[in-house]
Amino acid sequence: MKISYNWLKKYLNTDLPADTISKILTDNGLEVEGLEEHEQIKGGLKGIVVGHVLECAHVEGTEHLSLTRVDVGSEQLQIVCGAPNVAAGQKVLVALPGSTLYKEDGTSLTIKKAKMRGIESNGMICAEDELGLGTSHAGIMVLDPSTEIGMPAAKLFNLSSDHVFEIGLTPNRSDAMCHTGVARDLAAALHHRCGENSVQLKLPSVDEFKTDNNELSTPVEVRNPEACIRYSGLTLTDINVTESPDWLKRLLEAAGLRPINVVVDVTQFVMLEIGQPLHAFDYDKIGGGKVIVQCMPDETPFVTLDGVERKLTSRDLMICDAEKGMCIAGVFGGEQSGVSMETKKVFLESACFNPVSVRKTAKYHGLHTDASFRFERGTDPEITIYAIKRAAMLLKEITGCKISSDISDFYPEKVAKPVVTINFAAMDAFAGSHIPAETTIGILKDLEFEIKNQSPEEITVEVPLNRTDVARPVDIYEEVFRIYGYNNIPMPEKSNTIYPKNTGLTLHELIQKISNYFAAKGFGEIMCNSLNSMLWYEKAGVYPVGNIVTIQNPLSRELNIMRYSMLPGMLQSVAYNINRSAPDLKFFEPGKTYFKETDDKEKAVTARFSETNMLSVIMTGGERPENWKYKPETSDFFSMKSALEGLFGFLGIMDSVVAKTEVNDQFAFGMTYILNDKALAAFGLVKSEICKLSDVDSDIWFAEINLDLLLKKARKTSIHYKDIPKFPAVRRDLALLIDSSVSFEMIRKAAQTAEKKLLKNVDLFDVYIDKKLGDNKKSYAVSFMFRHDEKTLTDIEVDKAMERISGEVLKVTGGVIR
Incomplete structure (x- = not known):
């Protein structure tokens, strides 16, 4: 909001410097974000003076140039002029060397000593459009013959300057969206903080208003x-x-x-x-x-x-x-x-x-x-x-x-003014310092609060209707404190500190660890709007719209609900990047999702609504930047699976998580990770019809992780580090012919069940699918790594372990060894 100082002074009799006023307003809570000088004409016609043309002669060999000698008061200047109407005896406006002329298009011209056709010129005789005094460029401005030689043009045209305060208003201060509102605050501060008791707020009177006739009344x-x-x-x-x-x-x-x-x-x-x-x-x-x-x-x-x-x-x-x-x-x-x-x-x-x-x-x-x-x-x-x-x-x-x-x-029903009672002792306790009662009353009166009742302990005030932000005693305290001056309230000599109870890993710390993990994996962190469009969810057709939290006074139809899922916002970010030729994307975002538990308005808000801390991850396009050394690889199911399981391993909870191939309806297919019988995370390929709602045609791999559930588990999990093994590992491979429904996870779990001491790692290094293997059959090549922490393993020990593992794997999967 721009506030003119000249305008303010129409209501206040003060001549304090503008920078002093700026500081007072900021201390009042009307933060001045900028103070600039406003000139009626840009540049203020500085360096422009009245000159008297003493001589004027045509320059030979030119069509329109004239050589003049001009008296500017302090000296006589030789100036070459191209205007057709210049003549000896005229009073004109001269731009002296070093002055600057500003054009309407924002460009400027600095006048310098120069040579024109080999003739020295020491200034410029100006037209009105060159000075910003008009639009005509037909010729130079010719002044009244009686105009004083050497007079500054700013004085001749009585140009005024002003200082403009750029105030960063907070939304609650609707009363200060005008000059009289700012003047009211300023007058109160000058009275009570600066000792300027002579300053009075004077508003224009309308007492002389009267109707001339009633010839045109409008019902x-x-x-x-x-x-x-x-x-x-x-x-x-x-x-x-x-x-x-x-x-x-x-x-x-x-x-x-x-x-x-x-x-x-x-x-x-x-x-x-x-x-x-x-x-x-x-x-x-x-x-x-x-x-x-x-x-x-x-x-x-x-x-x-x-x-x-x-x-x-x-x-x-x-x-x-x-x-x-x-x-x-x-x-x-x-x-x-x-x-x-x-x-x-x-x-x-x-x-x-x-x-x-x-x-x-x-x-x-x-x-x-x-x-x-x-x-x-x-x-x-x-x-x-x-x-x-x-x-x-x-x-x-x-x-x-x-x-x-x-x-x-x-005006059928007059709006009642709020009435608030404040206790002086309570206000002092709130401030941590004593403010005299007479000072409090004086400040409120200057702010046009009406004192209705008064006693030594408390006062009752009627709040003016332009103060829509004042309704409670604490609001009155704020009015008094800001005019009294927060800097005038002394700092206490004693400082009390409350140390929070250590509950272990915090949500912020967990998010920081996860962010570092994904950043190291090449993901970028984004922040999407927590407001979504109900229409998007209705068109998707897979979300319980009855449980979505709606906004009572939405900013727009596109932002009328609290997000139920983080997918819409992430899809918008993906679409934005793809439309700008950036199709290879890997993003993550921590945030909240919102859920309506019941429509029963009799219940507490916390019982009607809930919010969950979530982490969303999205991948599309190439898995890594294009490079001569690597073949192009597109992000897929296993890219996302690897990222999530890597995170669980990083946090030390992978062994507590169970993977299932069941997913919710926003995915075409995917996987859900279960922790203590609750869904910890789910990921998969987002259905194409859902992607198209956000104008995305690419394959989108999306994951959501419940951070609240993850935090509980991470707090109970300790990460232990071990020395580098002293003894070598032994590898054995196993080729299995199994049904296509068998997952690698089943094989891994069976192997770990069969050999808990020596088996250190299980990996799938080859998958082969061919009709020659039979219907619904596939071949897995699995590696097993064995190691003893205290000695070198013998072939006999490894072979016995492999026998146990093979038997358990074949039993669980129903497969055969190839």
């Missing part, structure tokens, strides 16, 4: 009072729509707005002055001369000011006339009802709309305006009348228009 009907808290309006006639006066344009430009015409500019000015958005309608375009505030049927077309036709929803509040919609209430005006340079009659609107209603409409249509920005955060319903009077008086002063109706005001 107003509000049909949706739950969305329109208050609606005020009046009519102006005989208005002359022109450009705004310079003072108004300068203030709007300093605040970052582009002046349009006097009517629009005044509504913008009032909004930036007191925080109340206004809207002006061309009265002659109001069908039936009546204003109706209502919602319209679904899919009603409406063309907004930007020329875009939008389809309304039945919950969008509209400002209508007797025939059509004119404006999306609190969000954006319509193309057919706006004020133009031909407008002669204006209907002014000053309203207070329901913040939730405005927010839903603005998000749905993707419209983010200065008005919606304020209405979404809550405006003061008590200020609508003041705002419309202020705007009407300004327009009357500038354009000479007439106020041709009384103010129509719909």
Whole structure:
């Protein structure tokens, strides 16, 4: 939010330096993120002075160049000029060597001593467009003959400069989205923290407001009072729509707005002055001369000011006339009802709309305006009348228009101001320091909180309606502390520390270990949005949509639920990369998924909803970067299986995990790992129809790991390291003819059951499938590594171990040795 210092000083009698004001505002909680000088004309016409052309002669051999001698007050300069209208005796504007001219396209030109056609030129006689004073380039600017020689151009044109504060507003401070709101905070701080008791906040008076006639009253009907808290309006006639006066344009430009015409500019000015958005309608375009505030049927077309036709929803509040919609209430005006340079009659609107209603409409249509920005955060319903009077008086002063109706005001149910009681002792305990009661009361009064009841121990205050963020005693404490100055609250001499109970491995530490593991494997960590689209899950058709957590006030239809699975977000990341010619991807992401346990609203929130810490892994495309040394290999089932089992081995839990080929419905096929009868992880090939929902046509291998379950097991598992073996290992191979349904895991488990002491490792090093082996048959070549920790094994010992292993493997698998 941009705040003009010159504008602030209209309400505060202070001349403190801008950087001092910047520090005070930041200490108040209105953090100044930037302070810049704003010039009416870029560069401020520095180095531009009034000159008197003493001599002017045509340069021989040229069509338009003239050699002049110009008196600039301090010296006489020889300048070559190409303007057709330059002549002796003129008073002109001269850019001295070293000065800089700024063009409209953002480029600049630094004036230097130069030679033109071999003739030395020491400056430049300027046209108005070269100085930013106009658009004409027909010739140089010729000034009044009485203009003082050597006068700086900035003084001649009475140019002003300003300082603009860029304030990073927090969402709760809707009261500070205007100059008077910032001025109120600043005045309170100057009183109580800086001792500037002479500084007074003075707001513009509207006591002189009066109606000129009642020739054009405009009836107003509000049909949706739950969305329109208050609606005020009046009519102006005989208005002359022109450009705004310079003072108004300068203030709007300093605040970052582009002046349009006097009517629009005044509504913008009032909004930036007191925080109340206004809207002006061309009265002659109001069908039936009546204003109706209502919602319209679904899919009603409406063309907004930007020329875009939008389809309304039945919950969008509209400002209508007797025939059509004119404006999306609190969000954006319509193309057919706006004020133009031909407008002669204006209907002014000053309203207070329901913040939730405005927010839903603005998000749905993707419209983010200065008005919606304020209405979404809550405006003061008590200020609508003041705002419309202020705007009407300004327009009357500038354009000479007439106020041709009384103010129509719909306010059926007055909004009650919150009442909060605070205890001085409790506030002191909260601050850790004593703040005098009279200081607290003075601060609250300066912030326009009304003291309703007072005793030596406590006070009861009425909160102004523009402070939508203040509802509890602790909110009042914050108001007092920030104006009193957090830096004025002393640090305690004693510091107390609570040491957390050591519960072993933490979730953060586990995630860090897992992240290091996957990063070492060539995976990249990503972070996806935890909000998804319900429509995606409905189209997928494999998720229990009744158990998905929905958002009450979603940002958009694409972000209306808490994610049930991490797959949608990861697919979006995959699609984004593939569309940018990066098809070989390996990602992982730790995060939460969310589940609705019941619809029973009588139960506690923690009983109705649950969240689970998960780790998701996704692979697609090539397994490794293209390289001359290696053949291209595509990520597949075994790539993901290897990554997951490597992780389990890294954490020391592989022996506790049981693999099963059963998977959930989002996979075409895959595998589930069971730990203590619970699903620890599942992975597989994502169904193509699910991938296509995110515009992904590649094969996607996806895995989800339950980190909560993994953490419990990892906390109970100790990793032990052993010395490098002193004795050699012995290898034996076994070729088996088995049914195609037999897995390598069955063979490994059988071997480990048969020989627990000497068997150190079991590997599958060859798979052979051929019709010659028989129907549903395959051949596995398996290696077994044996080693004794205390001696060298003999062939007899190894052979006996192999006999036991072979017997158990053949028994379990039903296979035969080839």
